């Protein structure tokens with residue numbers, strides 16, 4: 096029997112996969128149906144086999160979805176409506192940081208400045224990215240991290256906004272999300288060099304907007320920050336740095352926990368806030384909070400809410416009065432998404 100249906104995007108590796116492992120290993124796992132939404136089906140099958148290896152009785156299904164592609168998201172949403180009559184949790188976790196450029200000079204300057212802890216906790220000032228354009232004509236980072244997820248939410252309304260039932264959206268944001276990297280004049284961060292930070296800030300904003308509009312329909316949205324976790328995404332930041340060197344550096348990285356509890360380091364620890372939210376009553380959560388996975392020097396993992404960094408009134412209005420204007424700016428080419436924007 097199915098009690099709860101959980102959809103996880105980007106579930107085949109890193110934090111998404113660790114979340115799936117932790118949910119299946121928890122006491123509430125009975126009656127849980129996990130649907131892994133992945134773009135790469137080979138990796139998705141490998142992830143499913145690994146999960147079933149540890150939990151043979153688990154209900155784990157796969158769904159092909161590329162969050163950067165409008166048509167892929169639309170067909171995945173149709174497929175979900177055929178398979179399920181409700182979704183209890185939707186983890187919007189898939190994300191990319193393409194072509195990261197690590198500024199070594201800024202890193203060494205930062206080491207000897209008063210903002211050294213902020214630098215380690217947020218990566219602020221030392222990382223930029225070179226973005227691409229998707230076949231739909233959207234900026235790759237925004238399309239993958241934000242738009243595809245938002246489109247999915249809109250398309251899944253019949254499954255997640257049902258009378259007498261609550262559903263939770265949980266976004267994997269980042270402490271790298273910075274208000275100053277986001278601009279309503281350039282909502283896809285076409286002109287800047289920090290699309291990752293910008294897209295994560297936009298997801299914080301969008302979560303807020305979704306709460307304003309959808310709470311009355313029983314849909315609740317939260318954002319989490321997993322901390323700094325060693326995953327494919329972070330290995331990509333220093334590509335010339337082989338994985339074994341990271342392993343050698345582990346004692347140093349553990350030591351940095353003395354100064355910042357954001358060095359969660361393992362996907363298991365990084366998934367802490369995602370698991371914590373699974374066990375909360377969404378009506379009791381603060382819609383303006385961001386839930387951080389943190390790990391103490393002694394390796395104890397816990398979740399702590401912190402306020403989303405304040406936003407300017409005009410940006411907040413744009414996002415929270417109605418999602419429609421926000422969405423229309425995101426997709427100026429309204430005709431391709433006619434039926435979606437038409438529904439707003």
Ligand SMILES: NC(=O)C1=CN([C@@H]2O[C@H](COP(=O)(O)OP(=O)(O)OC[C@H]3O[C@@H](n4cnc5c(N)ncnc54)[C@H](OP(=O)(O)O)[C@@H]3O)[C@@H](O)[C@H]2O)C=CC1
Pocket residue numbers: 104105106107108109110111132133134135138160161162163164188189190191239267268269270320321322323324325326327328329
């Ligand atoms: N690692 C860290 O320190 C931090 C990570 N995060 C966020 O955590 C989330 C998970 O990343 P993490 O586990 O670290 O990294 P991984 O690279 O291990 O995981 C990213 C997941 O997203 C999937 N993905 C990427 N692009 C798409 C796409 N277009 N369509 C569908 N799935 C896609 C990947 O699939 P595939 O295998 O096909 O590439 C993969 O399963 C991201 O949103 C990231 O921004 C936030 C803060 C810190």
Ligand SMILES: CC(C)CCC[C@@H](C)[C@H]1CC[C@H]2C3=C(CC[C@]12C)[C@@]1(C)CCC(=O)[C@@H](C)[C@@H]1CC3
Pocket residue numbers: 214215216217218221222268269270271322323329332333344347348
């Ligand atoms: C001693 C080590 C060799 C030093 C590593 C330096 C940097 C590579 C890391 C220091 C802080 C890290 C960090 C991130 C990436 C790697 C660092 C810059 C992130 C930006 C990764 C993605 C996120 O979303 C952030 C929350 C991370 C913040 C910290």
